[in-house]
Every structure is written in structure tokens, then in C-alpha cells.
Amino acid sequence: MNLLLLAFTFGFAGAYPLEDQKECQPHSRPWHVRLHGSVSCSAALIDKWWIVTSFHCQPTPYKTVASLGEHDESVEEGTEQHILVSDAIRHNPYRSPLHSLTMVRLSAPANFNQHVQPIPLPTRCPQTGEICSVSGWGSTDKNQSDSSQRLKCLTVPVVDDLACLETFPPFLFWGVMVCAGQNTTDNCLTGSSNVMVCAGELQGLKWFNNGCEDPTHPTVYTKMCEYTRWIKAVMDRYTVLTPSPPHLTT
Structure with missing residues (x-):
């Protein structure tokens, strides 16, 4: 089902004329997340509760917003889901500078649709020339x-x-x-x-x-x-200790 939605998204976006050839076709990357507030970084949605970002992009809980389904950050397009971050878990053990990964839990689950979809975790490592x-x-x-x-x-x-x-x-x-x-x-x-x-x-x-x-x-x-096992372990053992606040806006 996810693959069908992604295929539809790429197909739909392909008809959009771009002024900048390096601009993504709008909403063709439904897993791409913008973190803003305590940090300003990109991230990737991997689950309705979870996103991943780099080590140095660790957000401050409840002071950082994850914007999903966004293409143009200067306007509200009607496709966005703005959700507060509730937890940030840096890779452990961290022996600087050997790892650069932070898992981020959302305070409310993402609603999957045409504009918001998770990206699958790797099933293999990337190949030279790919x-x-x-x-x-x-x-x-x-x-x-x-x-x-x-x-x-x-x-x-x-x-x-x-x-x-x-x-x-x-x-x-x-x-x-x-x-x-x-x-x-x-x-x-x-x-x-x-x-x-x-x-x-x-x-x-x-x-x-x-x-x-x-x-x-x-x-x-x-x-x-190289981090798939650790990511899945964190997701499996995590439990919600406090009630989740609602989305800021949708």
C-alpha cells in the first residue's frame, strides 16, 4: 500500500512545472520532515511515531516542531502536519565522533496520506555507483x-x-x-x-x-x-509514560 501511495505521489508531482530545476517536485518526498524551533534541520519519517535525524540536530522536546507534508515552508499549503517533538534519543553508546544519529519521537502519531508517508529502513547497504x-x-x-x-x-x-x-x-x-x-x-x-x-x-x-x-x-x-537493528530495538522497547498532546495544527 505504501509503495502504491508513493508511486501515485511521484506521478502526480511530475506534472508540476518547476522554475528551479533543483527544486523537488512538490510532495514527491512524503517522508521528508522539517524540524524547527530549537534546531533547524531535515529529518526522515520512518514510522507514525518516529523520525530520524543527525546527531547534531538533536531537538529539545516540546520546544521543537516536526513539520510533515511540507514543500514550501513560507506558506501553509494545506498538506502540513505540525507535531511537537516529545523525545530525542541519541545513538548509544556515543563515542564522539563515531556515530551521527538521533531518533526523535513525535508527541502525536502522524496521519499517513498522499503527502505524509514513512520511508522504509534499509534492507541492504548502498552499492558503489548506485x-x-x-x-x-x-x-x-x-x-x-x-x-x-x-x-x-x-x-x-x-x-x-x-x-x-x-x-x-x-x-x-x-x-x-x-x-x-x-x-x-x-x-x-x-x-x-x-x-x-x-x-x-x-x-x-x-x-x-x-x-x-x-x-x-x-x-x-x-x-x-548499519543502524537498522538499533533503531528497531529503540522503537520496540519504548513506552509512552505520559499522555500525548494533540497536533499543533493540521
Whole structure:
């Protein structure tokens, strides 16, 4: 059912004329979440109660809003669900800087529809040369600091792990990461915790934005396939201790 809804969403969005070729087709990434309030970051919806984001994007509970079903952050499109964050759980054990992952629990469940859908967790790791999609509200111009008001999308290839480490020798002991992007592709998208999806599965959350500093360098993402077991364990053992407040707005 989820795959059918996603297919419908991509098909519907394809008819929308875009002024900016790097702007995502509106609502073609129904799993993409905008965190705002105590932080300003992207995240990915993986369950009606849960989203994931990078370590440094840990939000403050009840002071951070997760906006789902959003494309243009400057207007209310009628598709949004704005839900307060109730809990943030950083990867444990965390031995800086080896892991970059935060699980975020919503204070109320998301309502799945055409515009809000979870992205499946990885069933495998990304393959070298595989073409993936990266989305976020940043700028694709390294000289422009202002974020985009509309969701941007890039298409990037996965880079070989050895080539990634040879490019960034200091990252050798930095933990589980995957690199994507190269000089012949659009390789710059600013913003925190941009979401990388490969073959319909969540494969990365942006860690280091190297592609904007040097277009010949790939960008580094958290390698999500290595965290599936931990994510599921957190979801399985979590219990609600207090009643959930309602959505802010829908």
C-alpha cells in the first residue's frame, strides 16, 4: 500500500512545472520532515511515531516542531502536519565522533496520506555507483548562505568506501559513513541532515557537507544500513509514560 501511495505521489508531482530545476517536485518526498524551533534541520519519517535525524540536530522536546507534508515552508499549503517533538534519543553508546544519529519521537502519531508517508529502513547497504536522491531545504549555491524556502533535490552516485577514505584521511576512524556525489553531478546542498534515499530506502543522513566546499569531493552521510537493528530495538522497547498532546495544527 505504501509503495502504491508513493508511486501515485511521484506521478502526480511530475506534472508540476518547476522554475528551479533543483527544486523537488512538490510532495514527491512524503517522508521528508522539517524540524524547527530549537534546531533547524531535515529529518526522515520512518514510522507514525518516529523520525530520524543527525546527531547534531538533536531537538529539545516540546520546544521543537516536526513539520510533515511540507514543500514550501513560507506558506501553509494545506498538506502540513505540525507535531511537537516529545523525545530525542541519541545513538548509544556515543563515542564522539563515531556515530551521527538521533531518533526523535513525535508527541502525536502522524496521519499517513498522499503527502505524509514513512520511508522504509534499509534492507541492504548502498552499492558503489548506485544513483540516489538527496533532499533538503538548503541552497545549491555554495556562495549563498540563505536556505531555500522550497525543498531541493539532488541526484548523486554512491562513492566507493576506499575512495571516500582516501579523499578524507582524517575520517578513517570516524565510524560508519557512506559518501555520495562527484564533480560531474550537482554535489552541493547546504542545510543540516539532508536525507538520502536509494531505491526507495533510507540510506543516509548528511553528516559533513564536503561537496559544497569542493565539488570534486563527495558529501559524507551516516550509513543508515548499519543502524537498522538499533533503531528497531529503540522503537520496540519504548513506552509512552505520559499522555500525548494533540497536533499543533493540521
